Amino acid sequence: MEPTSESRSDRKRQLLLNAATEIFLDKGYDGTTMEDVAMKAAVSKPTVYRFFSDKERLFAEIVRATTGEIDELVRLVVETMAEQTNVESALLVLARRFLSALMQPRVLRLRRLVMANAERFPDVGRSWYEQGFDRVLATLGTSFRSLSDRKLLRVDDPLLAASHFVGMLLWIPINKAMYTGDYRSRPGELERFAVAAVRAFLAGYGPASGSAPSPAARVRKRP
Amino acid sequence: MEPTSESRSDRKRQLLLNAATEIFLDKGYDGTTMEDVAMKAAVSKPTVYRFFSDKERLFAEIVRATTGEIDELVRLVVETMAEQTNVESALLVLARRFLSALMQPRVLRLRRLVMANAERFPDVGRSWYEQGFDRVLATLGTSFRSLSDRKLLRVDDPLLAASHFVGMLLWIPINKAMYTGDYRSRPGELERFAVAAVRAFLAGYGPASGSAPSPAARVRKRP
Numbered sequence: 033m034e035p036t037s038e039s040r041s042d043r044k045r046q047l048l049l050n051a052a053t054e055i056f057l058d059k060g061y062d063g064t065t066m067e068d069v070a071m072k073a074a075v076s077k078p079t080v081y082r083f084f085s086d087k088e089r090l091f092a093e094i095v096r097a098t099t100g101e102i103d104e105l106v107r108l109v110v111e112t113m114a115e116q117t118n119v120e121s122a123l124l125v126l127a128r129r130f131l132s133a134l135m136q137p138r139v140l141r142l143r144r145l146v147m148a149n150a151e152r153f154p155d156v157g158r159s160w161y162e163q164g165f166d167r168v169l170a171t172l173g174t175s176f177r178s179l180s181d182r183k184l185l186r187v188d189d190p191l192l193a194a195s196h197f198v199g200m201l202l203w204i205p206i207n208k209a210m211y212t213g214d215y216r217s218r219p220g221e222l223e224r225f226a227v228a229a230v231r232a233f234l235a236g237y238g239p240a241s242g243s244a245p246s247p248a249a250r251v252r253k254r255p
Numbered sequence: 256m257e258p259t260s261e262s263r264s265d266r267k268r269q270l271l272l273n274a275a276t277e278i279f280l281d282k283g284y285d286g287t288t289m290e291d292v293a294m295k296a297a298v299s300k301p302t303v304y305r306f307f308s309d310k311e312r313l314f315a316e317i318v319r320a321t322t323g324e325i326d327e328l329v330r331l332v333v334e335t336m337a338e339q340t341n342v343e344s345a346l347l348v349l350a351r352r353f354l355s356a357l358m359q360p361r362v363l364r365l366r367r368l369v370m371a372n373a374e375r376f377p378d379v380g381r382s383w384y385e386q387g388f389d390r391v392l393a394t395l396g397t398s399f400r401s402l403s404d405r406k407l408l409r410v411d412d413p414l415l416a417a418s419h420f421v422g423m424l425l426w427i428p429i430n431k432a433m434y435t436g437d438y439r440s441r442p443g444e445l446e447r448f449a450v451a452a453v454r455a456f457l458a459g460y461g462p463a464s465g466s467a468p469s470p471a472a473r474v475r476k477r478p
Contacts, residue, residue: 203422
Protein backbone atom coordinates (compact mmCIF):
# COMPACT_ATOMS: atom_id res chain seq x y z
CA MET A 33 0.00 0.00 0.00
CA GLU A 34 1.21 3.51 -0.84
CA PRO A 35 1.73 5.78 2.12
CA THR A 36 -1.01 8.41 2.20
CA SER A 37 0.00 12.01 1.74
CA GLU A 38 -1.09 12.59 5.32
CA SER A 39 1.38 10.02 6.67
CA ARG A 40 4.15 11.39 4.43
CA SER A 41 3.44 14.84 5.80
CA ASP A 42 3.49 13.51 9.37
CA ARG A 43 6.81 11.84 8.73
CA LYS A 44 8.32 15.03 7.33
CA ARG A 45 7.00 16.99 10.28
CA GLN A 46 8.61 14.50 12.65
CA LEU A 47 11.86 14.68 10.71
CA LEU A 48 11.86 18.46 11.09
CA LEU A 49 11.06 18.25 14.81
CA ASN A 50 13.95 15.83 15.34
CA ALA A 51 16.38 18.01 13.41
CA ALA A 52 15.20 21.13 15.23
CA THR A 53 15.54 19.45 18.62
CA GLU A 54 19.17 18.61 17.92
CA ILE A 55 19.95 22.15 16.81
CA PHE A 56 18.15 23.84 19.70
CA LEU A 57 19.87 21.55 22.22
CA ASP A 58 23.20 22.24 20.61
CA LYS A 59 22.98 25.97 19.92
CA GLY A 60 20.28 27.26 22.24
CA TYR A 61 17.32 29.37 21.15
CA ASP A 62 19.26 32.42 20.02
CA GLY A 63 21.91 30.39 18.22
CA THR A 64 19.38 28.46 16.13
CA THR A 65 18.10 29.62 12.74
CA MET A 66 15.40 28.16 10.53
CA GLU A 67 18.13 27.73 7.94
CA ASP A 68 20.12 25.47 10.31
CA VAL A 69 17.02 23.34 10.76
CA ALA A 70 16.44 23.10 7.02
CA MET A 71 20.05 22.08 6.45
CA LYS A 72 20.02 19.51 9.23
CA ALA A 73 16.79 17.97 7.90
CA ALA A 74 18.03 18.23 4.29
CA VAL A 75 14.97 20.16 3.15
CA SER A 76 14.49 23.66 1.81
CA LYS A 77 13.85 26.61 4.09
CA PRO A 78 10.33 27.16 2.65
CA THR A 79 9.55 23.56 3.61
CA VAL A 80 10.41 24.34 7.24
CA TYR A 81 8.15 27.40 7.13
CA ARG A 82 5.34 25.34 5.56
CA PHE A 83 5.23 23.28 8.78
CA PHE A 84 6.23 25.88 11.37
CA SER A 85 5.35 29.53 10.89
CA ASP A 86 8.33 30.82 12.90
CA LYS A 87 11.16 29.86 15.21
CA GLU A 88 9.11 30.53 18.33
CA ARG A 89 6.41 28.11 17.19
CA LEU A 90 9.02 25.51 16.29
CA PHE A 91 10.62 25.86 19.73
CA ALA A 92 7.28 25.41 21.49
CA GLU A 93 6.62 22.30 19.40
CA ILE A 94 9.93 20.58 20.10
CA VAL A 95 9.52 21.15 23.85
CA ARG A 96 5.97 19.83 23.74
CA ALA A 97 7.16 16.79 21.78
CA THR A 98 9.37 15.71 24.66
CA THR A 99 6.37 14.74 26.72
CA GLY A 100 7.09 11.30 25.26
CA GLU A 101 10.19 11.17 27.43
CA ILE A 102 8.05 12.17 30.40
CA ASP A 103 5.57 9.39 29.65
CA GLU A 104 8.52 7.02 29.94
CA LEU A 105 9.33 8.36 33.39
CA VAL A 106 5.72 8.16 34.51
CA ARG A 107 5.49 4.56 33.32
CA LEU A 108 8.72 3.80 35.16
CA VAL A 109 7.27 5.13 38.43
CA VAL A 110 4.04 3.22 38.06
CA GLU A 111 5.69 -0.05 37.08
CA THR A 112 8.34 0.12 39.80
CA MET A 113 5.94 0.94 42.59
CA ALA A 114 2.95 -1.17 41.60
CA GLU A 115 2.29 -4.20 43.70
CA GLN A 116 5.49 -3.92 45.68
CA THR A 117 5.51 -5.30 49.16
CA ASN A 118 9.11 -4.47 50.00
CA VAL A 119 8.98 -0.71 49.92
CA GLU A 120 12.66 -0.22 50.64
CA SER A 121 13.85 -2.20 47.66
CA ALA A 122 11.16 -0.69 45.41
CA LEU A 123 12.27 2.83 46.37
CA LEU A 124 15.89 1.94 45.76
CA VAL A 125 15.10 0.59 42.29
CA LEU A 126 13.07 3.71 41.58
CA ALA A 127 15.84 6.00 42.85
CA ARG A 128 18.40 4.35 40.57
CA ARG A 129 16.07 4.52 37.56
CA PHE A 130 15.26 8.17 38.20
CA LEU A 131 18.93 9.02 38.37
CA SER A 132 19.81 7.15 35.24
CA ALA A 133 16.87 8.63 33.31
CA LEU A 134 17.31 12.21 34.48
CA MET A 135 21.10 12.39 34.41
CA GLN A 136 21.27 11.57 30.71
CA PRO A 137 23.05 14.43 28.93
CA ARG A 138 20.17 14.85 26.49
CA VAL A 139 17.60 15.20 29.28
CA LEU A 140 19.81 17.65 31.17
CA ARG A 141 20.28 19.74 28.06
CA LEU A 142 16.56 19.81 27.43
CA ARG A 143 16.00 20.90 31.01
CA ARG A 144 18.61 23.63 30.52
CA LEU A 145 17.03 24.76 27.22
CA VAL A 146 13.56 25.12 28.74
CA MET A 147 14.83 26.91 31.86
CA ALA A 148 17.05 29.23 29.85
CA ASN A 149 14.03 30.45 27.89
CA ALA A 150 11.41 30.39 30.61
CA GLU A 151 11.21 34.15 30.95
CA ARG A 152 11.00 34.72 27.22
CA PHE A 153 8.43 31.95 26.64
CA PRO A 154 6.63 31.44 29.92
CA ASP A 155 3.85 29.40 28.28
CA VAL A 156 6.34 26.84 26.99
CA GLY A 157 7.99 26.61 30.40
CA ARG A 158 4.67 26.37 32.21
CA SER A 159 3.44 23.62 29.94
CA TRP A 160 6.70 21.69 30.49
CA TYR A 161 6.40 22.20 34.24
CA GLU A 162 2.81 21.01 34.33
CA GLN A 163 3.08 18.17 31.81
CA GLY A 164 6.56 17.10 32.88
CA PHE A 165 7.80 17.96 36.35
CA ASP A 166 4.38 18.10 38.00
CA ARG A 167 2.99 15.01 36.33
CA VAL A 168 5.90 12.83 37.44
CA LEU A 169 5.55 14.13 40.99
CA ALA A 170 1.79 13.56 40.97
CA THR A 171 2.26 9.98 39.74
CA LEU A 172 4.79 9.29 42.47
CA GLY A 173 2.42 10.89 45.00
CA THR A 174 -0.36 8.54 43.89
CA SER A 175 1.96 5.56 44.45
CA PHE A 176 2.86 6.85 47.90
CA ARG A 177 -0.79 7.32 48.78
CA SER A 178 -1.55 3.76 47.80
CA LEU A 179 1.43 2.45 49.82
CA SER A 180 0.21 4.53 52.73
CA ASP A 181 -3.27 3.01 52.43
CA ARG A 182 -1.62 -0.41 52.64
CA LYS A 183 0.32 0.74 55.75
CA LEU A 184 3.63 0.36 53.93
CA LEU A 185 4.34 4.08 54.23
CA ARG A 186 2.96 6.79 56.51
CA VAL A 187 2.20 9.81 54.38
CA ASP A 188 -0.24 12.67 55.06
CA ASP A 189 0.46 14.74 51.98
CA PRO A 190 1.51 12.42 49.14
CA LEU A 191 2.58 15.16 46.73
CA LEU A 192 4.82 16.83 49.30
CA ALA A 193 6.24 13.44 50.29
CA ALA A 194 6.99 12.76 46.62
CA SER A 195 8.80 16.09 46.34
CA HIS A 196 10.78 15.23 49.47
CA PHE A 197 11.88 11.90 48.00
CA VAL A 198 12.88 13.39 44.67
CA GLY A 199 14.40 16.53 46.19
CA MET A 200 16.64 14.53 48.53
CA LEU A 201 17.67 12.24 45.69
CA LEU A 202 18.37 14.85 43.03
CA TRP A 203 19.36 18.09 44.74
CA ILE A 204 23.11 17.62 44.45
CA PRO A 205 23.46 15.68 41.19
CA ILE A 206 20.98 17.75 39.16
CA ASN A 207 22.35 21.07 40.36
CA LYS A 208 25.90 19.95 39.81
CA ALA A 209 25.05 18.92 36.27
CA MET A 210 23.07 22.06 35.55
CA TYR A 211 25.76 24.42 36.85
CA THR A 212 28.87 22.70 35.60
CA GLY A 213 27.60 21.63 32.18
CA ASP A 214 30.10 18.82 31.77
CA TYR A 215 29.18 16.70 34.72
CA ARG A 216 30.25 13.09 34.69
CA SER A 217 29.55 11.36 37.96
CA ARG A 218 32.28 9.38 39.67
CA PRO A 219 31.67 5.64 39.97
CA GLY A 220 29.45 4.93 42.94
CA GLU A 221 28.53 8.59 43.40
CA LEU A 222 24.95 8.30 42.13
CA GLU A 223 24.43 5.04 44.03
CA ARG A 224 25.40 6.86 47.22
CA PHE A 225 22.73 9.49 46.55
CA ALA A 226 20.16 6.76 45.89
CA VAL A 227 20.90 4.82 49.08
CA ALA A 228 21.01 7.95 51.25
CA ALA A 229 17.73 9.35 49.89
CA VAL A 230 15.86 6.07 50.40
CA ARG A 231 17.25 5.75 53.93
CA ALA A 232 16.31 9.29 54.95
CA PHE A 233 12.90 9.02 53.27
CA LEU A 234 12.02 5.81 55.10
CA ALA A 235 13.28 7.25 58.38
CA GLY A 236 10.68 9.98 58.00
CA TYR A 237 7.90 8.24 56.12
CA GLY A 238 8.46 4.53 56.66
CA PRO A 239 6.04 2.25 58.47
CA ALA A 240 6.46 1.71 62.20
CA SER A 241 5.33 -1.20 64.31
CA GLY A 242 1.75 -0.83 65.51
CA SER A 243 -0.44 2.08 64.53
CA ALA A 244 1.66 4.94 65.90
CA PRO A 245 1.56 8.15 63.87
CA SER A 246 4.43 8.65 61.46
CA PRO A 247 7.55 10.41 62.74
CA ALA A 248 6.70 13.27 60.41
CA ALA A 249 3.22 13.59 61.93
CA ARG A 250 4.68 13.39 65.44
CA VAL A 251 6.88 16.40 64.88
CA ARG A 252 3.91 18.49 63.93
CA LYS A 253 2.06 17.65 67.15
CA ARG A 254 4.77 19.00 69.41
CA PRO A 255 3.58 21.92 71.52
CA MET B 256 41.30 64.24 50.36
CA GLU B 257 41.13 63.68 46.60
CA PRO B 258 40.15 60.16 45.56
CA THR B 259 43.19 58.34 44.18
CA SER B 260 43.13 57.33 40.55
CA GLU B 261 43.07 53.72 41.73
CA SER B 262 39.86 54.19 43.67
CA ARG B 263 38.30 56.11 40.75
CA SER B 264 39.20 53.23 38.51
CA ASP B 265 37.75 50.71 40.99
CA ARG B 266 34.54 52.69 41.13
CA LYS B 267 34.25 52.80 37.35
CA ARG B 268 34.92 49.08 37.17
CA GLN B 269 32.15 48.46 39.71
CA LEU B 270 29.80 50.74 37.80
CA LEU B 271 30.46 48.71 34.65
CA LEU B 272 29.93 45.42 36.47
CA ASN B 273 26.62 46.62 37.87
CA ALA B 274 25.44 47.81 34.47
CA ALA B 275 26.56 44.58 32.80
CA THR B 276 24.82 42.45 35.43
CA GLU B 277 21.52 44.20 34.74
CA ILE B 278 21.88 43.74 30.98
CA PHE B 279 22.94 40.09 31.16
CA LEU B 280 20.07 39.27 33.54
CA ASP B 281 17.66 41.05 31.27
CA LYS B 282 18.83 39.93 27.82
CA GLY B 283 20.86 36.79 28.44
CA TYR B 284 24.37 36.19 27.14
CA ASP B 285 23.55 36.20 23.44
CA GLY B 286 21.26 39.20 23.70
CA THR B 287 23.89 41.37 25.41
CA THR B 288 26.39 43.55 23.55
CA MET B 289 29.32 45.58 24.87
CA GLU B 290 27.52 48.59 23.39
CA ASP B 291 24.47 47.93 25.61
CA VAL B 292 26.75 47.86 28.63
CA ALA B 293 28.45 51.11 27.63
CA MET B 294 25.07 52.81 27.15
CA LYS B 295 23.68 51.53 30.45
CA ALA B 296 26.80 52.71 32.31
CA ALA B 297 26.85 56.00 30.35
CA VAL B 298 30.46 55.50 29.23
CA SER B 299 32.04 55.02 25.82
CA LYS B 300 32.50 51.57 24.29
CA PRO B 301 36.32 51.86 24.41
CA THR B 302 36.01 52.47 28.16
CA VAL B 303 34.20 49.15 28.55
CA TYR B 304 36.94 47.41 26.56
CA ARG B 305 39.63 49.10 28.66
CA PHE B 306 38.30 47.22 31.71
CA PHE B 307 37.06 44.00 30.09
CA SER B 308 38.76 42.62 27.01
CA ASP B 309 35.64 40.87 25.67
CA LYS B 310 32.08 39.88 26.48
CA GLU B 311 33.11 36.44 27.71
CA ARG B 312 35.50 37.96 30.27
CA LEU B 313 32.83 40.44 31.36
CA PHE B 314 30.32 37.62 31.82
CA ALA B 315 32.76 35.60 33.94
CA GLU B 316 33.40 38.67 36.08
CA ILE B 317 29.77 39.51 36.78
CA VAL B 318 29.07 35.93 37.81
CA ARG B 319 32.13 35.87 40.07
CA ALA B 320 31.06 39.19 41.60
CA THR B 321 27.86 37.60 42.94
CA THR B 322 29.79 35.62 45.53
CA GLY B 323 28.93 38.57 47.77
CA GLU B 324 25.31 37.39 47.69
CA ILE B 325 26.54 33.90 48.59
CA ASP B 326 28.50 35.27 51.55
CA GLU B 327 25.23 36.70 52.77
CA LEU B 328 23.60 33.27 52.62
CA VAL B 329 26.53 31.62 54.37
CA ARG B 330 26.40 34.20 57.16
CA LEU B 331 22.67 33.63 57.46
CA VAL B 332 23.20 29.88 57.96
CA VAL B 333 25.91 30.38 60.54
CA GLU B 334 24.02 33.03 62.50
CA THR B 335 20.74 31.16 62.50
CA MET B 336 22.20 27.84 63.59
CA ALA B 337 24.85 29.03 66.05
CA GLU B 338 24.15 28.38 69.68
CA GLN B 339 20.59 27.23 69.10
CA THR B 340 19.15 24.82 71.59
CA ASN B 341 15.73 24.48 70.00
CA VAL B 342 16.64 22.83 66.73
CA GLU B 343 13.11 22.76 65.39
CA SER B 344 12.59 26.49 65.63
CA ALA B 345 16.11 27.20 64.36
CA LEU B 346 15.48 25.04 61.29
CA LEU B 347 12.18 26.72 60.67
CA VAL B 348 13.75 30.18 60.81
CA LEU B 349 16.51 28.97 58.50
CA ALA B 350 14.00 27.43 56.07
CA ARG B 351 12.06 30.68 55.84
CA ARG B 352 15.22 32.73 55.35
CA PHE B 353 16.51 30.39 52.67
CA LEU B 354 13.23 30.63 50.80
CA SER B 355 13.08 34.38 51.00
CA ALA B 356 16.72 34.76 49.94
CA LEU B 357 16.65 32.24 47.10
CA MET B 358 13.21 33.00 45.71
CA GLN B 359 14.09 36.63 44.98
CA PRO B 360 13.60 37.25 41.26
CA ARG B 361 17.14 38.60 40.91
CA VAL B 362 18.69 35.48 42.46
CA LEU B 363 16.54 33.18 40.34
CA ARG B 364 17.47 35.08 37.19
CA LEU B 365 21.15 34.84 38.07
CA ARG B 366 20.75 31.11 38.60
CA ARG B 367 19.06 30.87 35.21
CA LEU B 368 21.78 32.89 33.50
CA VAL B 369 24.58 30.70 34.86
CA MET B 370 22.76 27.45 34.07
CA ALA B 371 21.80 28.60 30.59
CA ASN B 372 25.47 29.17 29.75
CA ALA B 373 27.02 26.28 31.67
CA GLU B 374 27.84 24.28 28.55
CA ARG B 375 29.38 27.23 26.77
CA PHE B 376 31.38 28.44 29.80
CA PRO B 377 31.88 25.43 32.04
CA ASP B 378 34.57 27.21 34.10
CA VAL B 379 32.16 29.97 35.06
CA GLY B 380 29.49 27.44 36.01
CA ARG B 381 31.93 25.29 37.95
CA SER B 382 33.24 28.24 39.90
CA TRP B 383 29.68 29.30 40.74
CA TYR B 384 28.82 25.76 41.79
CA GLU B 385 31.89 25.47 44.02
CA GLN B 386 31.89 28.99 45.47
CA GLY B 387 28.12 29.25 45.69
CA PHE B 388 26.00 26.10 45.83
CA ASP B 389 28.66 23.88 47.41
CA ARG B 390 29.85 26.43 49.94
CA VAL B 391 26.35 27.04 51.31
CA LEU B 392 25.78 23.29 51.60
CA ALA B 393 29.15 22.77 53.31
CA THR B 394 28.38 25.54 55.83
CA LEU B 395 25.01 24.00 56.61
CA GLY B 396 26.71 20.59 56.92
CA THR B 397 29.14 22.02 59.47
CA SER B 398 26.22 23.35 61.51
CA PHE B 399 24.52 19.96 61.37
CA ARG B 400 27.71 18.22 62.47
CA SER B 401 27.99 20.52 65.46
CA LEU B 402 24.32 19.97 66.39
CA SER B 403 24.93 16.25 66.03
CA ASP B 404 27.93 16.46 68.39
CA ARG B 405 25.63 18.15 70.90
CA LYS B 406 23.06 15.33 70.42
CA LEU B 407 20.52 17.78 69.01
CA LEU B 408 20.52 16.00 65.65
CA ARG B 409 21.63 12.53 64.60
CA VAL B 410 23.61 12.87 61.40
CA ASP B 411 26.23 10.48 59.96
CA ASP B 412 27.01 12.39 56.80
CA PRO B 413 26.49 16.13 57.41
CA LEU B 414 26.85 17.21 53.79
CA LEU B 415 24.29 14.70 52.56
CA ALA B 416 21.97 15.65 55.43
CA ALA B 417 22.34 19.30 54.42
CA SER B 418 21.43 18.44 50.82
CA HIS B 419 18.40 16.51 52.09
CA PHE B 420 17.19 19.50 54.09
CA VAL B 421 17.66 21.94 51.24
CA GLY B 422 16.39 19.53 48.57
CA MET B 423 13.15 18.86 50.45
CA LEU B 424 12.66 22.57 51.07
CA LEU B 425 13.40 23.87 47.59
CA TRP B 426 12.61 21.14 45.06
CA ILE B 427 9.13 22.37 44.16
CA PRO B 428 9.48 26.16 44.55
CA ILE B 429 12.83 26.50 42.79
CA ASN B 430 11.87 24.24 39.89
CA LYS B 431 8.53 25.96 39.51
CA ALA B 432 10.23 29.35 39.34
CA MET B 433 12.96 28.11 37.00
CA TYR B 434 10.58 26.44 34.56
CA THR B 435 7.74 28.91 34.55
CA GLY B 436 9.65 32.16 34.95
CA ASP B 437 6.90 33.20 37.33
CA TYR B 438 8.26 34.12 40.72
CA ARG B 439 5.11 34.96 42.58
CA SER B 440 4.11 32.37 45.12
CA ARG B 441 0.65 32.20 46.63
CA PRO B 442 0.39 33.46 50.22
CA GLY B 443 1.23 30.65 52.60
CA GLU B 444 2.67 28.45 49.86
CA LEU B 445 6.32 28.93 50.84
CA GLU B 446 5.49 28.63 54.53
CA ARG B 447 3.92 25.24 53.80
CA PHE B 448 7.16 24.07 52.14
CA ALA B 449 9.19 25.34 55.11
CA VAL B 450 7.06 23.58 57.73
CA ALA B 451 6.90 20.31 55.78
CA ALA B 452 10.65 20.19 55.13
CA VAL B 453 11.52 20.83 58.78
CA ARG B 454 9.04 18.20 59.89
CA ALA B 455 10.30 15.54 57.50
CA PHE B 456 13.93 16.40 58.21
CA LEU B 457 13.50 16.06 61.97
CA ALA B 458 11.57 12.83 61.52
CA GLY B 459 14.65 11.39 59.85
CA TYR B 460 17.48 13.23 61.57
CA GLY B 461 16.02 14.53 64.81
CA PRO B 462 17.19 13.47 68.25
CA ALA B 463 15.49 10.56 69.98
CA SER B 464 15.25 9.75 73.63
CA GLY B 465 18.28 7.85 74.95
CA SER B 466 21.22 6.97 72.76
CA ALA B 467 19.39 4.94 70.11
CA PRO B 468 20.81 5.23 66.58
CA SER B 469 19.03 7.70 64.34
CA PRO B 470 16.11 6.42 62.26
CA ALA B 471 18.25 7.01 59.17
CA ALA B 472 21.04 4.85 60.58
CA ARG B 473 18.53 2.19 61.59
CA VAL B 474 17.29 1.74 58.07
CA ARG B 475 20.80 1.04 56.86
CA LYS B 476 21.25 -1.75 59.36
CA ARG B 477 18.27 -3.74 58.14
CA PRO B 478 19.28 -7.15 56.85
